[in-house]
Amino acid sequence: MWKEFKEFAFKGNIIDLAVAVVIxxxxxxxxTxxxxxxxxxxxxxxxxxxxxTTLKVTVGEAxxxxxxxxQSFVDFIIIAFSIFLAIKFLVKFKRQKEEEEVEAVVEELSKQEELLTEIRDLLKEQSNKN
Known part of the structure; x- marks a missing residue:
């Protein structure tokens, strides 16, 4: 039972979640x-x-x-907007990183294509000489 608890408690997702809650x-x-x-x-x-915070209406004794x-509504709007901006920034950063990776792959393919084209041209020249 201790082993199962340890596996559960120290999984990456649980620790990540705990850190996220604290932050x-x-x-x-x-x-606030x-x-x-x-x-x-x-x-x-x-x-x-x-x-x-001092705005109030008195109805009877209430x-x-x-x-x-x-105040709470303004807090909510600002927190929601802040989270929106943070997520938007993270998505933009992730997308930019993915685009850089795609560009690297495309560039690599371009080099391969260039080499293959050169090989093809050399083979054509050799076959024309024979």
């Missing part, structure tokens, strides 16, 4: 700080100095904190 959590904290400390104050200036919802 994702840290990234989320950075984005960015939104709370930079974006929200700027949005407050744009809309006339409103602090979103307080509806819609400002916190706006």
């Amino acid at each position: 994702g959590g840290a990234f989320g904290a950075i984005v 700080s960015f939104v709370e400390n930079i974006i929200t104050p700027l949005m407050g200036v744009i809309v006339g100095g409103v602090d979103f 307080e509806i904190l819609y400002g916190n919802f706006i």
